[in-house]
Amino acid sequence: MKIAKKEHQINEEITDKELRVIDVDGGQLGIISAKEALELAYEKDLDLVKIAPTATPPVCRIMDYGKFVFEQGKREKEAKKNQKVIDIKEVRMSSTIDTHDFETKVNQAVKFLKGGDKLKVSVRFKKRTVAHPQFGEELLEKFKAEISEYGAVDKPTKMEGRSLVMFVVPKPGKNN
Structure with missing residues (x-):
C-alpha cells in the first residue's frame, strides 16, 4: 500500500x-x-x-x-x-400550495441565497395535476418575483419527470 x-x-x-x-x-x-x-x-x-x-x-x-x-x-x-464550497439546496412545492406555505418556502429560499448557496426550486405535480403544468409555471414566476432581490435565475424552468424545476444563483453582494 x-x-x-x-x-x-x-x-x-x-x-x-x-x-x-x-x-x-x-x-x-x-x-x-x-x-x-x-x-x-x-x-x-x-x-x-x-x-x-x-x-x-x-x-x-x-x-x-x-x-x-x-x-x-x-x-x-x-x-x-480557502475554497468556498457551494451547496445546491432544494425547495420543493406542490402545484396546489397554500399562501402561507408559499411564503415560508420563499423565506427558506432567501435564507439559502443569503448563505451563498445555489437553489433548486421544484414544483411537484401529483396525480392529475400533471395535466396542468401552467399552474406550476405561474407559481415559479411568482416565486422568481419574490426572490428577485436575492437571486437570479441560472437555468430556466423545465420539466423533469413529474416536476417543474428552476435553478437560482445568489446575487453578488447580497449574502451575509
Whole structure:
C-alpha cells in the first residue's frame, strides 16, 4: 500500500545521462552527468530531484525531498481551506400550495441565497395535476418575483419527470 503519491523521480530513479542541475540556493551548476549530480547531492546529505522531466536536458534540483513534500502538502491544505464550497439546496412545492406555505418556502429560499448557496426550486405535480403544468409555471414566476432581490435565475424552468424545476444563483453582494 502506497501512502504518498509520488510525482518526482529522486536519486537513483533518475536514469538520464546528462542533467541540468540547480543547487540548493537556486544557483545553476550547469549540465553535468547524472552520476556527478548524485554525488554532489550525497555530499551535501540531500536528494537529487527531477523537477522538469520534459526539458532537454531534464532539470534536476538538489534539495531535501522530505521537506519539499511536506511544504507542498501544507500549501495544498491551505489552498483547500480557502475554497468556498457551494451547496445546491432544494425547495420543493406542490402545484396546489397554500399562501402561507408559499411564503415560508420563499423565506427558506432567501435564507439559502443569503448563505451563498445555489437553489433548486421544484414544483411537484401529483396525480392529475400533471395535466396542468401552467399552474406550476405561474407559481415559479411568482416565486422568481419574490426572490428577485436575492437571486437570479441560472437555468430556466423545465420539466423533469413529474416536476417543474428552476435553478437560482445568489446575487453578488447580497449574502451575509
